[in-house]
Amino acid sequence: QVQLLESGGGLVQAGGSLRLSCAASGRTFSIYARGWFRQAPGKEREFVAAISWSAGSTYYADSVTGRFTISRDNAKNTVYLEMNSLKPEDTTIYYCAAAASWRAGVSAPNSYGYWGQGTQVTVSS
Numbered sequence: 001q002v003q004l005l006e007s008g009g010g011l012v013q014a015g016g017s018l019r020l021s022c023a024a025s026g027r028t029f030s031i032y033a034r035g036w037f038r039q040a041p042g043k044e045r046e047f048v049a050a051i052s053w054s055a056g057s058t059y060y061a062d063s064v065t066g067r068f069t070i071s072r073d074n075a076k077n078t079v080y081l082e083m084n085s086l087k088p089e090d091t092t093i094y095y096c097a098a099a100a101s102w103r104a105g106v107s108a109p110n111s112y113g114y115w116g117q118g119t120q121v122t123v124s125s
Contacts, residue, residue, distance in 0.1 A: 009119030
């Protein structure tokens with residue numbers, strides 16, 4: 001099993017920045033990739049960004065490209081999501097995830113077998 005613990009959410013004004021962190025513990029050697037998703041009430045979980053753990057290749061949703069940056073610290077088993085130029089429409093709960101493979105695709109939620117508890121990000125206008 002892999003456990004994921006997120007931190008760093010909060011309230012920020014439009015145009016501001018936040019950094020989310022997600023620390024992994026447990027069977028971390030089984031992780032191929034890490035990702036961030038977000039989900040608003042009543043909506044499907046939406047892909048935000050992902051990173052392959054060994055190579056460090058990164059992938060982003062079109063809606064966040066140029067504003068968000070995903071990075072990793074292998075020694076700490078931690079992945080980060082740096083969010084800049086935040087918009088009110090970025091307001092929702094953000095979840096980190098871990099995948100043993102990207103069999104269903106890098107942006108598909110069902111590629112990820114482990115999920116954090118979620119952290120709220122609120123961007124005020």
